[in-house]
Amino acid sequence: MSSCEVEGQNLNYHCNIMPPYKRFAVAGASGTVGTHFLRAFEHSPHGYDVTILTRKRGGNQQFAAEWRKKGAKVREVDYEDEASLVSALHKIEVVISTLGGPAFALQVPLVKAAKKAGVQLYVNSHWGSPLTGDDLPDLATMDALRNAPLRMAEEVGLPWVEFRNGTFPEYCLPIPLFGMSELGHRRATIYGDGNIQNSWTTQVDTVAFVLHVLRHLPAEELKNRIFNIQGDLKSFNEIVQLYETKYPGSPFDVIYRPLFELEGEVEHREGVERLLSSIMLAVVTGKAKHNQETLDNKAFPEWNPRAVVDVL
Numbered sequence: 466m467s468s469c470e471v472e473g474q475n476l477n478y479h480c481n482i483m484p485p486y487k488r489f490a491v492a493g494a495s496g497t498v499g500t501h502f503l504r505a506f507e508h509s510p511h512g513y514d515v516t517i518l519t520r521k522r523g524g525n526q527q528f529a530a531e532w533r534k535k536g537a538k539v540r541e542v543d544y545e546d547e548a549s550l551v552s553a554l555h556k557i558e559v560v561i562s563t564l565g566g567p568a569f570a571l572q573v574p575l576v577k578a579a580k581k582a583g584v585q586l587y588v589n590s591h592w593g594s595p596l597t598g599d600d601l602p603d604l605a606t607m608d609a610l611r612n613a614p615l616r617m618a619e620e621v622g623l624p625w626v627e628f629r630n631g632t633f634p635e636y637c638l639p640i641p642l643f644g645m646s647e648l649g650h651r652r653a654t655i656y657g658d659g660n661i662q663n664s665w666t667t668q669v670d671t672v673a674f675v676l677h678v679l680r681h682l683p684a685e686e687l688k689n690r691i692f693n694i695q696g697d698l699k700s701f702n703e704i705v706q707l708y709e710t711k712y713p714g715s716p717f718d719v720i721y722r723p724l725f726e727l728e729g730e731v732e733h734r735e736g737v738e739r740l741l742s743s744i745m746l747a748v749v750t751g752k753a754k755h756n757q758e759t760l761d762n763k764a765f766p767e768w769n770p771r772a773v774v775d776v777l
């Protein structure tokens with residue numbers, strides 16, 4: 466009998482005979498990524514037990530009320546109050562953070578409380594490209610905030626895992642900065658020559674990947690690990706061509722803008738605006754793309770993620 470079999474029954478998940486995780490808490494569930502997790506849990510046949518963590522003050526009350534009405538467990542927490550967090554995380558096995566950038570710092574107390582509550586695994590809020598502060602100095606502050614919970618998790622001995630999925634096409638392509646928001650009017654704006662490819666994964670596919678590996682990989686293969694995943698690899702020229710083929714019609718008006726315009730925006734803008742232009746510059750110069758040699762897609766061999774064309 467292999468270590469993956471018990472009395473002839475093939476346990477095709479944890480070779481260490483641990484049952485898959487069942488009890489999850491999602492922090493920041495009212496955001497775009499969090500909502501996708503909730504929907505996946507809601508429609509899963511695996512009987513997950515999910516608790517939604519939302520801020521007691523400043524949280525999305527309407528969202529909390531809607532999910533309560535559906536029978537969800539919603540715990541209103543104060544991230545600065547450890548006792549409130551520890552109590553909300555009682556019996557939780559996995560904490561998935563989908564907190565947004567302004568709340569990244571709250572993940573440090575979240576990790577500490579999770580450890581005290583007996584949580585077994587912490588999933589960090591990253592959900593982005595493999596770019597780091599070393600690649601992009603403008604990202605350094607956010608990167609430090611994003612990494613701090615991982616260092617805290619290591620300090621307190623709570624295993625962590627993080628997923629880098631590239632850019633969400635359905636979320637980012639409608640943003641004017643990406644130059645694709647007027648595809649419906651047969652117009653596009655492209656920085657550079659448009660031939661540089663970028664890594665794209667939809668949120669639905671990202672969540673499916675996460676839940677698959679949490680269900681199937683042994684705990685030691687998840688521990689303190691970054692998964693680099695990619696649903697599709699496409700350039701902006703390819704995206705326009707795919708759109709034209711999918712929706713034939715009048716000719717497209719594509720405006721090509723020189724990279725120095727974007728570089729100028731980075732130089733002259735401040736704060737979030739500067740960061741966004743800086744990330745966009747990284748995208749159109751191929752810096753935000755995954756290394757194709759080190760993708761972790763194989764951790765879910767049956768994964769069949771949507772392509773960018775599917776969300777156009």
Ligand SMILES: NC(=O)c1ccc[n+]([C@@H]2O[C@H](COP(=O)([O-])OP(=O)(O)OC[C@H]3O[C@@H](n4cnc5c(N)ncnc54)[C@H](OP(=O)(O)O)[C@@H]3O)[C@@H](O)[C@H]2O)c1
Nearest residue numbers: 493495496497498519520524525564565567568593632633
């Ligand atoms: N790869 C991509 O293309 C891409 C695109 C977008 C986002 N992302 C990443 O996905 C993650 C989630 O992003 P998101 O856009 O879903 O985030 P978000 O909507 O800004 O925030 C998610 C949740 O965090 C909580 N929150 C927000 N601001 C807070 C604050 N100041 N203090 C405390 N809690 C706060 C809220 O939950 P409650 O109100 O319930 O407490 C909110 O619903 C981030 O890591 C982000 O970088 C990636």
